[in-house]
Amino acid sequence: MDLAVKDVERHLGKFAATIVGVGALLAIVLIMNGIYRGNIGDGVWLIDHIHPDLGVVERDRGGPFNEQSRLPEDAYKSVAATPGVAEASPFITYAVQRQVGNSSQQFTVIGYNVFGGLGGPGRLVAGRAIERAHYEMVADEKLGLALGQEVRLGVHDYTVVGLTKGAVDSGGNPLVYLSLADAQEVLYQQDNRAIEAQCAASLKTLEKAGYLPAQAKKLLPLVAPATDTVSAVLVRLAPGADARQVTRRIEDWLYYNVYATAQERDLMLQGRLRKMTAILGLFRSLLVVVSIVIIALLVYVLTIEKIRAIATLKLMGASNWVIVRLILEQSLVLTVASFAFAYAAVHLTYESFPRTLVFVPTETLLTFVAMFVGGGAREPARHLARAAHPALARLGG
Amino acid sequence: MAIVKVERLKKVFGGGELAVTALEDIDFSVEAGELMALLGPSGSGKSTLLLCISLILEPTAGVIAMNGREVYHDGRTGIDGRRFRRENIGFVFQAQNLIPFLTATDNIALAVTLNGARDTAAQKRARELLDYLEVGHRADALPALLSGGEQQRVAIGRALANEPPLVLVDEPTSALDAERGMKVMALLKRVAKERRSAVIVVTHNGRMIAGFDSVYRLRDGRLANDAKA
Numbered sequence: 001m002d003l004a005v006k007d008v009e010r011h012l013g014k015f016a017a018t019i020v021g022v023g024a025l026l027a028i029v030l031i032m033n034g035i036y037r038g039n040i041g042d043g044v045w046l047i048d049h050i051h052p053d054l055g056v057v058e059r060d061r062g063g064p065f066n067e068q069s070r071l072p073e074d075a076y077k078s079v080a081a082t083p084g085v086a087e088a089s090p091f092i093t094y095a096v097q098r099q100v101g102n103s104s105q106q107f108t109v110i111g112y113n114v115f116g117g118l119g120g121p122g123r124l125v126a127g128r129a130i131e132r133a134h135y136e137m138v139a140d141e142k143l144g145l146a147l148g149q150e151v152r153l154g155v156h157d158y159t160v161v162g163l164t165k166g167a168v169d170s171g172g173n174p175l176v177y178l179s180l181a182d183a184q185e186v187l188y189q190q191d192n193r194a195i196e197a198q199c200a201a202s203l204k205t206l207e208k209a210g211y212l213p214a215q216a217k218k219l220l221p222l223v224a225p226a227t228d229t230v231s232a233v234l235v236r237l238a239p240g241a242d243a244r245q246v247t248r249r250i251e252d253w254l255y256y257n258v259y260a261t262a263q264e265r266d267l268m269l270q271g272r273l274r275k276m277t278a279i280l281g282l283f284r285s286l287l288v289v290v291s292i293v294i295i296a297l298l299v300y301v302l303t304i305e306k307i308r309a310i311a312t313l314k315l316m317g318a319s320n321w322v323i324v325r326l327i328l329e330q331s332l333v334l335t336v337a338s339f340a341f342a343y344a345a346v347h348l349t350y351e352s353f354p355r356t357l358v359f360v361p362t363e364t365l366l367t368f369v370a371m372f373v374g375g376g377a378r379e380p381a382r383h384l385a386r387a388a389h390p391a392l393a394r395l396g397g
Numbered sequence: 398m399a400i401v402k403v404e405r406l407k408k409v410f411g412g413g414e415l416a417v418t419a420l421e422d423i424d425f426s427v428e429a430g431e432l433m434a435l436l437g438p439s440g441s442g443k444s445t446l447l448l449c450i451s452l453i454l455e456p457t458a459g460v461i462a463m464n465g466r467e468v469y470h471d472g473r474t475g476i477d478g479r480r481f482r483r484e485n486i487g488f489v490f491q492a493q494n495l496i497p498f499l500t501a502t503d504n505i506a507l508a509v510t511l512n513g514a515r516d517t518a519a520q521k522r523a524r525e526l527l528d529y530l531e532v533g534h535r536a537d538a539l540p541a542l543l544s545g546g547e548q549q550r551v552a553i554g555r556a557l558a559n560e561p562p563l564v565l566v567d568e569p570t571s572a573l574d575a576e577r578g579m580k581v582m583a584l585l586k587r588v589a590k591e592r593r594s595a596v597i598v599v600t601h602n603g604r605m606i607a608g609f610d611s612v613y614r615l616r617d618g619r620l621a622n623d624a625k626a
């Protein structure tokens with residue numbers, strides 16, 4: 001006769017409710033694991049995906065992803081002319097908050113040389129890459145766009161020709177790919193009224209500086225803000241070229257900053273991601289501790305509830321094994337069933353989670369082991385069971 | 398031969414100035430089929446005596462022999478207390494000593510399986526006993542749904558599950574009204590006579606012991622043979 005099973009049968013509702021409750025808690029632990037890994041994964045995905053041999057950015061800037069960097073567009077020509085460089089592509093990236101479909105969405109625009117340049121889209125799941133110089137875009141499916149859909153950005157409509165899945169910036173926001181020229185346009189172009197206002201302001205400045213109105217009008221194009229800048233130049237090295245040498249040359253002669261992908265990645269991990277990673281890590285550990293405490297406590301309560309029954313069993317001459325099994329089996333079922341519930345719940349729903357969740361099997365396993373062993377703070381319960389004196393069973397006789 | 402023979406049994410709780418001598422110089426024996434009453438006021442040591450006989454409490458000194466075999470002689474004689482209880486002793490205590498999550502049948506069957514029997518055999522034996530104790534119709538009820546008298550019958554069934562030579566009963570009627578109490582006592586009498594078990598019944602109610610074979614009285618831990626019938 002299996003006592004644990006009999007007890008569970010009698011209290012099926014209570015036991016099921018406990019499993020659902022603990023399962024929900026464990027689901028949060030698993031989601032937290034996923035967020036923690038997803039945060040890091042998203043954070044470096046773009047860098048890992050583009051993976052240039054070198055990235056050239058504005059002098060004294062921390063790369064195109066950690067802070068803004070501006071280079072003249074034709075910087076790529078001088079970079080390409082540097083010995084050891086096989087290919088140099090202009091690349092622009094910036095974050096925007098724009099109306100897409102019916103809602104205002106945050107995303108990052110990436111502009112690249114669509115005719116064979118570096119830095120194009122990855123994780124394409126539908127459609128194709130951009131093939132024309134203008135008015136085509138590739139968007140991540142997170143934006144909720146369909147192939148063929150027209151999206152207005154700035155003053156033009158762009159047709160969605162391709163969809164990606166999981167192409168995100170370091171903050172987990174979706175990417176939109178445009179041709180370099182289009183990306184610059186979306187960033188800088190203004191409508192006519194805004195242009196007029198800008199001209200009026202510039203004219204006023206020139207007139208204040210002492211130019212006659214006729215002179216000021218002629219000077220106007222010279223003071224207009226530049227709209228042909230890029231964030232970085234992506235470099236592919238020639239076979240056998242020494243990256244350090246090329247880096248030194250570009251830094252010394254062209255006066256730019258140069259990062260290898262690994263350095264760019266470190267910048268991201270040490271900079272933008274560090275605090276978030278620390279906070280998420282802290283939450284993760286706290287959740288694990290709380291869950292272990294709760295499971296141990298539940299097992300303890302399960303045992304306390306049975307303390308008289310346990311004393312009676314000892315009185316009847318039941319061996320310790322019979323008693324330990326009663327507690328052990330239930331705590332085992334509780335832990336395993338709760339974890340299974342959590343695992344199923346998380347894996348059925350994580351796709352629709354607003355952030356990317358990344359599950360590392362070894363971490364999931366470790367979490368399970370922690371719960372399994374932690375609820376080894378089963379030890380107080382076992383101690384309690386051992387201490388229950390059979391004389392306790394006779395209730396004040 | 399006596400089922401149980403107790404000689405100069407002594408039990409002291411605690412030590413030093415706080416020592417309480419619960420039992421002193423206890424001598425008695427019980428034969429198979431004998432129904433023995435143990436009377437005495439509250440705190441006189443009745444429960445302590447039963448717990449010592451069954452080795453749940455370790456006596457301080459004395460000799461306890463079961464079927465001629467010494468299980469205690471101024472110290473344990475290397476016997477496994479739980480196994481000794483499983484095989485030799487059935488207990489009936491006040492109400493509420495049934496395992497709450499087991500049905501009446503399972504409560505009895507459990508005692509049988511603890512002694513090594515198979516589940517089906519245990520179930521069969523449990524149902525026989527419930528019928529014998531006239532609670533067969535409550536076989537599948539949980540203890541909480543049984544009346545006090547029914548619970549006590551199931552508890553007696555559990556005590557008899559392994560046909561123990563000795564049945565220890567501690568205040569079985571204290572939670573019952575007089576009429577039901579008398580019925581339980583009558584049942585215990587039947588058990589002693591029909592099953593040839595030695596039955597020791599503790600009570601502080603002298604009216605309940607009509608028809609007992611022997612009556613002992615405990616007062617301040619000392620035993621007096623009242624009126625051997």
Ligand SMILES: Nc1ncnc2c1ncn2[C@@H]1O[C@H](COP(=O)(O)OP(=O)(O)O)[C@@H](O)[C@H]1O
Nearest residue numbers: 397410417419438439440441442443444445446
């Ligand atoms: N575990 C214990 N520790 C100390 N004293 C005890 C303990 N159990 C019983 N006693 C004492 O032993 C005496 C006999 O108790 P008990 O056998 O329960 O009496 P009864 O069952 O006759 O009412 C009482 O004085 C009681 O206080």
Ligand SMILES: [Mg+2]
Nearest residue numbers: 396397443444
């Ligand atoms: Mg008592």
